[in-house]
Amino acid sequence: MQEYLKSLNENQHKAVIHTEGPLMIVAGAGSGKTKVLTSRIAHLIHLGVDSFRILALTFTNKAAKEMKERIEHMLGNSEARNLFIGTFHSVFSRILRVEATRLGYPANFTIYDTDDAKSVIKAIVKEKNLDDKTYKASIIYNRISSAKNNLYTYREYQADAEIQQEDARSNRPLIGQIFEAYSKRCFKNGAMDFDDLLVNMYILLSNFPEALSKYQTKFRYVMIDEYQDTNLAQYHIVKLLGAMHENICVVGDDAQSIYSFRGASMENIFQFQKDYDDVTVIKLEQNYRSTRNIIEAANQVIAKNENQIKKNLWTEKESGDKIKLVCSFTDNDEGKYVADAISELKIRNHYQNQQIAILYRTNAQSRAFEESFRRANIAYKIYGGLSFYQRKEIKDFVCYLRCVANPQDEEALKRIINYPARGIGTTTLNKISVFAQEKNITYWQALNDLEPLGFKGATLSALQNFVMMIKHFQLLQDKKNAYELAEEIGKLSGLVKELYIDKTVEGLARYENLQELLNSIKEYTETPTEDGELVERNLGSYLQQITLLTDTDNDNEEDQNTVKLMTIHAAKGLEFPIVFLVGMEENIFPSQMSMYDREDLEEERRLFYVAITRAKEKLYISFANNRYRFGSLVQNDPSRFIDELPADMVDNSLASKPRFNTPKSKGLFGNENAIQQKKVVNHHTTATHTATAQFKPDDPSKLQEGMRVEHQRFGFGKIITLEGPANNKIATINFEPPIGQKKIMLNYAKLSIVA
DNA sequence: TGCGCAGGTGTTTTT
DNA sequence: CACCTGCGCA
Numbered sequence: 001m002q003e004y005l006k007s008l009n010e011n012q013h014k015a016v017i018h019t020e021g022p023l024m025i026v027a028g029a030g031s032g033k034t035k036v037l038t039s040r041i042a043h044l045i046h047l048g049v050d051s052f053r054i055l056a057l058t059f060t061n062k063a064a065k066e067m068k069e070r071i072e073h074m075l076g077n078s079e080a081r082n083l084f085i086g087t088f089h090s091v092f093s094r095i096l097r098v099e100a101t102r103l104g105y106p107a108n109f110t111i112y113d114t115d116d117a118k119s120v121i122k123a124i125v126k127e128k129n130l131d132d133k134t135y136k137a138s139i140i141y142n143r144i145s146s147a148k149n150n151l152y153t154y155r156e157y158q159a160d161a162e163i164q165q166e167d168a169r170s171n172r173p174l175i176g177q178i179f180e181a182y183s184k185r186c187f188k189n190g191a192m193d194f195d196d197l198l199v200n201m202y203i204l205l206s207n208f209p210e211a212l213s214k215y216q217t218k219f220r221y222v223m224i225d226e227y228q229d230t231n232l233a234q235y236h237i238v239k240l241l242g243a244m245h246e247n248i249c250v251v252g253d254d255a256q257s258i259y260s261f262r263g264a265s266m267e268n269i270f271q272f273q274k275d276y277d278d279v280t281v282i283k284l285e286q287n288y289r290s291t292r293n294i295i296e297a298a299n300q301v302i303a304k305n306e307n308q309i310k311k312n313l314w315t316e317k318e319s320g321d322k323i324k325l326v327c328s329f330t331d332n333d334e335g336k337y338v339a340d341a342i343s344e345l346k347i348r349n350h351y352q353n354q355q356i357a358i359l360y361r362t363n364a365q366s367r368a369f370e371e372s373f374r375r376a377n378i379a380y381k382i383y384g385g386l387s388f389y390q391r392k393e394i395k396d397f398v399c400y401l402r403c404v405a406n407p408q409d410e411e412a413l414k415r416i417i418n419y420p421a422r423g424i425g426t427t428t429l430n431k432i433s434v435f436a437q438e439k440n441i442t443y444w445q446a447l448n449d450l451e452p453l454g455f456k457g458a459t460l461s462a463l464q465n466f467v468m469m470i471k472h473f474q475l476l477q478d479k480k481n482a483y484e485l486a487e488e489i490g491k492l493s494g495l496v497k498e499l500y501i502d503k504t505v506e507g508l509a510r511y512e513n514l515q516e517l518l519n520s521i522k523e524y525t526e527t528p529t530e531d532g533e534l535v536e537r538n539l540g541s542y543l544q545q546i547t548l549l550t551d552t553d554n555d556n557e558e559d560q561n562t563v564k565l566m567t568i569h570a571a572k573g574l575e576f577p578i579v580f581l582v583g584m585e586e587n588i589f590p591s592q593m594s595m596y597d598r599e600d601l602e603e604e605r606r607l608f609y610v611a612i613t614r615a616k617e618k619l620y621i622s623f624a625n626n627r628y629r630f631g632s633l634v635q636n637d638p639s640r641f642i643d644e645l646p647a648d649m650v651d652n653s654l655a656s657k658p659r660f661n662t663p664k665s666k667g668l669f670g671n672e673n674a675i676q677q678k679k680v681v682n683h684h685t686t687a688t689h690t691a692t693a694q695f696k697p698d699d700p701s702k703l704q705e706g707m708r709v710e711h712q713r714f715g716f717g718k719i720i721t722l723e724g725p726a727n728n729k730i731a732t733i734n735f736e737p738p739i740g741q742k743k744i745m746l747n748y749a750k751l752s753i754v755a
Numbered sequence: 756t757g758c759g760c761a762g763g764t765g766t767t768t769t770t
Numbered sequence: 771c772a773c774c775t776g777c778g779c780a
Contacts, residue, residue: 089770194770569768591767631771
């Protein structure tokens with residue numbers, strides 16, 4: 001028997017040797033799913049399958065990298081290099097780079113990140129003279145994004161009565177038009193946003209039979225990780241890709257589906273079984289990661305969800321420590337407590353920083369820990385937030401590169417045309433913009449024929465000089481490699497100088513960042529192209545891959561032995577001996593956006609499940625009575641999820657009263673124990689009303705006194721009074737019996753106007 | 756044209 | 771609280 005088969009349990013073994021035909025692996029948390037996937041690929045290669053013909057899609061670059069490394073290690077040769085392993089987005093961008101011209105895009109198409117996309121939307125909203133408060137870029141972007149994830153074009157969006165009604169109700173009836181303008185603008189700019197990478201891949205496969213058969217033939221074996229997080233576009237692409245050989249293996253866990261806000265649907269798991277008539281389903285239920293207490297707690301928590309595939313996650317490990325529940329007075333005290341606890345774990349139990357993770361619901365929660373760790377001299381690294389390539393100084397530079405690789409890229413052009421300042425002001429830019437719009441030409445085309453615009457003097461020569469500089473760079477592109485070109489750009493544009501003269505601490509850091517960027521370009525261009533790579537390593541391919549990198553992806557050495565701080569979403573797929581799950585309070589976790597709808601709440605609960613199952617040995621769950629939010633102190637009840645933990649697996653001794661208690665902090669946990677506290681928390685769910693099917697929350701600003709409304713939990717009622725400032729209105733509503741009169745804070749409750 | 760300041764405004768989660 | 775925007779002034 002092969003070495004890699006020996007260490008597998010029965011079901012893992014079955015999954016590995018089942019190579020032909022559709023296979024679904026339902027893999028509980030910590031059940032060795034990566035091991036199965038990697039062994040399976042190694043096994044395929046061992047059976048003589050050409051490594052070029054294996055495709056594995058993951059959700060993060062990190063997961064892809066890890067898989068590749070493990071397979072390489074298992075095989076002990078370089079065969080693994082030929083495998084096509086990557087995220088949906090990166091693999092599709094590589095394929096689209098080869099196929100772009102079929103779809104009418106330049107081969108060097110730009111990938112717009114969220115900031116670029118929003119900036120395009122802002123420009124369109126402005127051009128259409130719409131109110132940018134009503135038509136906020138982030139809202140529009142989300143609407144467009146979810147449309148695309150469901151494979152809706154702007155035409156279908158505009159034709160869909162339900163969508164139109166929804167937009168009308170939210171007072172944004174023109175989103176469909178913005179969607180149209182946005183799509184056309186991106187296309188004109190030779191740019192795809194993240195969602196376009198999926199949409200265009202789908203279009204490629206469904207509209208171009210040659211392309212379909214090319215990739216169907218190429219990828220004889222297709223594997224999908226984290227299948228529960230695929231959206232409709234991804235589902236259809238996978239189905240198309242696998243249709244010829246039907247050797248599709250999907251791995252997923254419905255209990256860990258936490259990306260519905262990105263269009264992911266657990267339905268895909270159920271649908272998979274219906275799509276093929278001979279699907280083999282294998283469950284992996286033995287957990288190798290965590291102690292029994294942790295697994296038991298996780299099981300009992302997830303059991304509260306209605307919508308799930310029943311599984312029985314179990315472990316052979318000992319019960320281990322109980323889950324430590326910790327209550328602090330404020331968020332800052334919580335930070336101090338965790339820092340103290342870490343110091344103690346290091347001294348007494350010889351744990352290392354790298355074995356410890358702090359997990360929270362939102363990125364903003366990292367602050368208190370940053371401060372307390374700095375004070376306690378604990379090395380830490382925060383994941384999330386800005387990626388390296390989104391920093392201003394990096395993006396500025398990258399936009400020069402983008403202009404050279406793809407001059408149609410208007411966003412990049414606008415960003416650098418007057419940075420560093422060279423006397424091209426907003427008035428000038430607006431003129432060019434309007435002109436380009438009218439003539440239906442690109443910004444760059446307008447710049448190349450300035451005469452009709454009638455600029456003169458300093459403005460004209462500034463523009464001419466800029467155009468000449470970019471053209472010079474473009475010519476250089478064929479003579480020099482990307483690194484040499486980048487050096488020249490740094491020099492000639494004045495960017496390096498601009499940063500060099502700034503001797504402040506931040507300025508120095510920016511300068512160093514720029515050097516790091518240049519190094520990364522050098523490293524990229526000088527790494528020989530691997531056999532299996534579809535595209536060569538030049539400026540264009542460099543630019544395409546960096547947009548898809550997140551800061552989780554590039555860990556350097558000084559980040560090694562640090563405490564890791566990240567959101568629970570970012571922690572998916574990872575494991576740590578010690579986990580501090582912090583900020584476990586109502587309105588934070590569950591988020592106040594997700595409390596009033598069963599499906600949303602269940603997703604929050606799955607997120608809680610993911611958080612618990614990251615811990616191998618010790619799990620701390622912590623909450624604060626008071627927390628600074630938007631500059632002022634707010635009070636939140638402990639999360640309802642805390643009460644869902646089985647009492648006999650929880651150590652309550654640190655939660656009976658808040659740490660750093662003051663006389664003011666009565667109530668909540670004062671002298672009460674968790675059981676009494678449950679009463680308080682359950683209060684949230686006692687309402688009897690179930691929202692009607694038509695329930696659609698309305699914008700609070702539309703509410704008027706006297707209106708009849710529906711509340712998700714309290715049912716129907718009439719608004720008696722409306723008071724308070726616009727951002728914090730309180731409504732007194734007379735609900736139908738047995739609820740009666742209630743005051744409702746409109747920031748928190750969702751109300752639907754009943755016609 | 757560019758900078759500084761006051762005021763407003765916002766927090767889920769991410770490729 | 772922190773960031774961003776817009777406005778006013780030099």
